[in-house]
Amino acid sequence: MTGFRLTSSPLDALRPAAFGADPSGERMARIRRSPHFADGVFTNPAGTERTPSRAMLKFLPTYFRAEERARRAPAGSVPVHPTTVADLAVPAASGLRLTWMGHSSVLAEIDGARVLFDPVWSERCSPFAFAGPKRLHPVPVPLRETGPLDAVVISHDHYDHLDMPTVRALARNTGAHFVVPLGVGAHLEHWGVPEDRITELDWHEQARVAGLTFTATPARHFCGRALRNTQHTLWSSWVVAGPAHRVFHSGDTGYFPGFKDIGAQYGPFDATMVQIGAYSEFWPDIHMTPEEGMQAHADLQGDAAHGVMLPIHWGTFNLAPHPWEEPAEGSVAAARSHGARVATPRPGQPFEPADGDGLPVDPWWRAVAARPATDAAERPAEPEARPKVSLRA
Numbered sequence: 001m002t003g004f005r006l007t008s009s010p011l012d013a014l015r016p017a018a019f020g021a022d023p024s025g026e027r028m029a030r031i032r033r034s035p036h037f038a039d040g041v042f043t044n045p046a047g048t049e050r051t052p053s054r055a056m057l058k059f060l061p062t063y064f065r066a067e068e069r070a071r072r073a074p075a076g077s078v079p080v081h082p083t084t085v086a087d088l089a090v091p092a093a094s095g096l097r098l099t100w101m102g103h104s105s106v107l108a109e110i111d112g113a114r115v116l117f118d119p120v121w122s123e124r125c126s127p128f129a130f131a132g133p134k135r136l137h138p139v140p141v142p143l144r145e146t147g148p149l150d151a152v153v154i155s156h157d158h159y160d161h162l163d164m165p166t167v168r169a170l171a172r173n174t175g176a177h178f179v180v181p182l183g184v185g186a187h188l189e190h191w192g193v194p195e196d197r198i199t200e201l202d203w204h205e206q207a208r209v210a211g212l213t214f215t216a217t218p219a220r221h222f223c224g225r226a227l228r229n230t231q232h233t234l235w236s237s238w239v240v241a242g243p244a245h246r247v248f249h250s251g252d253t254g255y256f257p258g259f260k261d262i263g264a265q266y267g268p269f270d271a272t273m274v275q276i277g278a279y280s281e282f283w284p285d286i287h288m289t290p291e292e293g294m295q296a297h298a299d300l301q302g303d304a305a306h307g308v309m310l311p312i313h314w315g316t317f318n319l320a321p322h323p324w325e326e327p328a329e330g331s332v333a334a335a336r337s338h339g340a341r342v343a344t345p346r347p348g349q350p351f352e353p354a355d356g357d358g359l360p361v362d363p364w365w366r367a368v369a370a371r372p373a374t375d376a377a378e379r380p381a382e383p384e385a386r387p388k389v390s391l392r393a
Contacts (some may be wrong), residue, residue, distance in 0.1 A: 018164045019125035019226040020157065020187030023233065027200070031182055031232060034202050041231035042106045042182075045218045046256040071323040076368035078137035078315065081348035086143050094354040096270055097243040101140055102316035102347040104161055106249065106273050111242030113150045113210040117249045117273070118161040119143070119170065123332040125160035125317050128227070132159070133317040136324070140348020143169055149176040150210035155251025156235035157223050159183050160317055167191055179207055183233030187225070203236065215239040217262045219253035221286050239266045248272045248300055252313065254285045255292040259299035268301045270308070277314025277327035287313075287320070290330030294338050308353040311342065315365070323352040325369040332363065 023031055031037055057153075086098065099107040102120040103125075110280045121143045126132020126315075143166065144215070152170055154162050162184065170176055171193040178188055178198045185198040199207045199217035202248065221235040237263070238249045248262070248269045263269075276293035290297060298304035314327035328344060335342035345351055345360040 007205045008023075015226060017084075017191070018159075020162075020164075022230060023183045023186045027183065027186060028232070030200075031234075034147075034182060034234070037202060038066045042223070042234050044220050044222075044256075046220055046254075046257045047350060053077035053358075054268075069209055069324065071370045072318045072321065073136055073370065074252065074324050074365075074368040075370040078368060079346050079364055080137055080140045081346045081350075084141040084348040084350065087350045088141075088147055094352045095164065095242075096247070096354065097350050097352045098247075098271060098273070098310055098343075099140075099350040100310060100345050100347060102135075102137060103314070104155070104249075104251070104275065104312045104313065106310070107146060107350075108240065108245065110212060111244050113212050113242065114148060114151055115151045115153060115212065115240055116146065116170075116176070117153045117238070118155055119152060119166045120160060120163040121166045122163050125163065127159065127164075133319055134316065136316055144173060147356070149174045151212070151214070152176045152178045153214065153238055153240070153249065154178065154180040154184055155219070155238065156181060156221060157187055157225050157233045158252065160319065161224065161252065162187065164191055167193065171197070178207050179209060179238075181216055181234035181236040184306060186233070198318065201236070202234065206270055211242065212239045213239075215241075216265065218256075218258050219251050220256045220258075221254070222251045237262070239269075241266070245270045248274075250274045250293075250296065250312070252287060253288070255288050255296055255297075257294045257299075263300035263302055267301075268306045271310060272300055272307060273310045273312050275313035276311040276331050277322075278317075278319040279322065279327075280320045290327055291334045294331065294334035294340060294342075297340060298338055304338040308341045308343050308359065309335065315347070324368070325365045329365070330364045335386055 036042055042248050096112050097109040105119060105120055106117045108115045121139050124132040124134050168191050180200055182200050182202050185200045188196060188198050195252055203216050203218050206213055206215045217237040217239055218237050219237040223231060223233045223235050237251050246269050252275055267297055273295055274293040276290040279287040279289045299310040301307055311331040332344055343351055343359045345363055349360055351360050
């Protein structure tokens with residue numbers, strides 16, 4: 001992985017606010033002290049060979065091929081859960097409830113506290129309101145109606161995980177504390193989040209908020225929001241533990257052996273929220289296929305049958321060349337082969353992982369896929385397992 005040295009330029013004053021801000025001062029000094037920062041950049045727990053920027057010239061012809069573009073979006077309206085607000089008004093009976101809002105945005109109610117992961121409520125995941133990947137379904141519930149929030153957790157600073165208008169609204173209308181990886185606080189302060197409402201963590205550092213313990217854990221990815229991707233902000237997965245329940249959110253990551261270490265140190269988990277979409281042979285190191293995501297769940301749990309896996313990072317934005325429904329189909333197939341429990345809620349459909357007979361498992365996506373499956377023989381096969389790339393230290 002390569003990075004760029006910070007340099008000042010008159011053009012910096014003209015860049016969009018959504019680009020955020022580069023870390024500086026004591027924040028940058030803390031970054032330089034991180035054991036995961038070397039040669040001027042943050043580094044991965046296992047070397048990353050290929051990222052989207054390096055493969056873009058090869059990827060673009062595939063992206064614009066008409067017949068494949070049609071498969072990358074639903075043919076009909078995605079069925080958003082209709083009673084999310086009313087459902088969330090009733091306390092979780094078990095003490096743990098998850099509501100997938102689409103893509104990687106999840107509201108987690110954990111032992112009386114409420115945590116919102118990677119909230120993106122904008123119409124596009126982009127620095128511009130007029131261009132960039134557009135939503136394939138509406139947000140299940142207005143941001144102001146999600147109820148009181150104790151914490152907002154950000155996995156990294158890419159636009160489909162860190163959304164400036166959403167952050168500004170949360171800072172203005174809630175008292176939520178923001179828990180983020182090292183360096184990401186510079187973006188938040190640039191957008192008006194008070195410094196005393198931001199906690200930045202390096203991998204394996206912890207913070208206590210609203211009776212919960214938040215731990216930043218490793219991930220295999222990269223960062224960047226502007227033309228100069230300095231690699232000066234960290235990317236993380238997250239462990240959140242309460243008195244009775246604990247969950248894992250993967251953020252964006254390629255598969256790597258460290259999932260077993262995370263599980264051994266912080267698991268097992270009542271639920272894992274694992275990225276299984278926007279994968280491609282053009283960037284195999286930084287996003288997982290459904291089979292890899294299920295293997296990560298098994299590694300985290302020690303036993304794939306423990307807890308529930310919620311597939312995330314699919315269904316909401318068109319970010320990769322695979323068919324729209326393929327991540328869901330692949331996750332169901334992988335769960336079957338691993339003997340795991342997987343939840344497949346509609347966007348906005350709350351569920352409690354402890355409710356064994358009440359987990360949402362209806363394959364709702366088949367009714368709106370561009371090429372709907374009518375029987376088992378016609379259902380899309382799960383993505384072919386990729387050979388593991390070389391994991392350089």
